[in-house]
Amino acid sequence: MYQKSDLRGDSPVSIIGAGIAGAWQALLFAQAGHAVTLYERSDAEMTLSTGHWAGGMLAPYCEAETSEPVIGRLGARSLDLWRELFPNTPFNGSLVVAHPRDRADFERFAKLTTGHVRLDASGVGQLEPSLDGRFRDGLFYADEGHVEPRKLLPELHARIEAAGGTIKFRCDVTADDLDGIVIDCRGLSARDEQKELRGVKGEMIIIETNEVELSRPVRLIHPRWPLYVIPRGDSKFMLGATSIEAEDTGVSVRSALELLGAAYAVHPAFAEARIVEFGSALRPAFPDNLPRITVRKDKIAVNGLYRHGFLLAPALAELTLAYMQRGAIDNEVMRCV
C-alpha cells in the first residue's frame, strides 16, 4: 500500500531521541541526503537512554521463543543492515545451555525456535573451550550477533555527523516544539502522547574476570527470563536481563541473586569475578510488546521497541524512510492516525 508523500531528498528532518531507535533513523535519513537534526536530552554519555543499559543482542532466532513472527521478520532485515553498515559487528552466533533440572524448558525452547543446531558436550567444548565438560548439550544459533551498546551508540553518532547530520545533546524537546517533519523516538518519555506505553524493568550487572573466556553470548534457560552472559571485551561480562512489570529503579536482591546465579551456573569461576556495576532501565512497550510506527501527517512516532531495541531499530528506520520517500506502508508496524 502506498500513500502520497511530498518529501524531497533535501527536506530537513528533526529526530527526537539519540538512543538506538532515533540514532538509526538519523543515520538512514542523513545518508539519504536529508538535513537531519537529532535532539537528545542526555549528554553524549547517553546514560538516560534505555540502550545504555541494554545487552545489545541481535538474536531474532532465540527471541522467537516469546515473540511474534513480525519480530523475526524485522530482525532478519536488521541483521542485513547491521552487516551492511557496520561490517565489524560480531556475528559469532549465540549458545543456549541449560541446567540439567531445566531440561524440559530447554526442549521447549528448541521446539519453539529455528536456526539452531544441537551440540553435544564436545561440540559445546569446541565452540567455547571455557565451557568444556560443563554442559551435556547446547543449541547453537550460528547467524546471531551482538553489539556493545556503550561503544556502538557513540559510533552511530559519529557516523550521523559524518553523513552531515547535527546532534544536539542536553536538549529536551517534544514534537510540538519543532516545525516540519519530526520523528519522535523518545521511548518511555513519549508517554505524554502515547498513553498505552508502559515501562518494563530490566536489570543488569557487569562483572570482570580473566578466568573465563567466551567468544559469544551464552544464554541460560531460566523459567521466567532470558538470561545472557555476554562477553564485553577487557575481561568484562554483562549479565542480563530481568523483565519485570514494575516501573521503579534499581536492582533488587532477588534479581541480583538470579543474575549472578546464572553466571555461576554457566561457569563456577565467575564466583571469583569482580562486580563492576549494577544497573536498570525501563523498556518502552505497548500492550502487545510489539513496535509501532505512528504516522500523524508530518509527525511520526517510532516506539515500543521493548526488549528488542538493537534488533529492530535498523529495520524500523528503513520503514520510516520508505514511507517518507515513497509512501510505502507496512501494515504490521504502521498506524496512520
Next chain:
Amino acid sequence: MLNFYGKTFSSRLLIGTALYPSPAIMQEAIRASGANIVTVSLRREAAGGKTGDAFWSLIRELDVTVLPNTAGCRSVREAVTTAQLARELFGTPWIKLEVIADNDTLQPDLVGLVEAAAILIKDGFEVFPYCTEDLSVAMRLVETGCKVVMPWAAPIGSAKGITNRDALKLMRERLPDVTLVVDAGLGAPSHAAHALELGYDAVLLNTAVAKAADPVAMATAFRLGVEAGRTAFEAGLMEARDFASPSTPVIGTPFWHAVS
C-alpha cells in the same frame, strides 16, 4: 454455581497472570479461558506493590475478580506480612496462601500453612490455602476456618496432571461441603477435565496456558476441558468394571460372532 466465601462464579477455571509473552496476549488468553477470577503474585509480579499502573489497568480492563497470592513466601511471618500487604493493595480479604517449604521443589510447608491460615483467619482474611493431597492437613485447614481448600495435582509447573487420584477422591468424599480446587501441576486440558470429573469444584492454573506456543488457543482448550469435566460429573459417570460389558444384547447374535 461455584461458591467462594459466599460469592458465586460461573466459570470453574481460575487462571494466573504471569509468564505470558505480552500483556495483550495475557488479556486475550484470560478472555478466551472464560475465567472470572485471576491470581496475581504480589512478590513475583507485583514487585511488592511497585508494579506500573499501566500493567494494572490492563488487568482491571478484564473486569475479573483478583485473588492475590503469597507465592515465594518461605515462612509463616513472610506469608502473613505479604497477605496484609496484598489486602491493602487490592482491597480484598481474599488471599491464596502459599507457604513454600523448599525453593527447589516448591513443596508446600504444611505445618506452616496451617499456622499461617489460623493467624490470617483471625485477622479477618478469607483464605484459599494451597496444600498437597494430604487429607489430615485439609481437615485441619477446615477446622481452622478455611471454606476453600486447594490441593495440588502434582508439584508446581510439573505439568504431570493428577498423580494421586485416590487421595484426591478421598478428600472430595470426606469434605463434601468444602469448596475444593485443584491447584498446580496441570499440563493438559484432559488433566483439568479429570479434576472436575472427580467432583472438584474448580481448577487453578497458569504455566500450561501462559507458556503454550499459542496461549489463547490453549486457554480455550482448558475452558472446554473444564466444561467437559464438570458436565460429565453432573451427568454421573459410569463406574469402571473389571470385564467387558456389552452395550448391545448378545442374545440372538449368530454363534460365529459370539465365539470370535
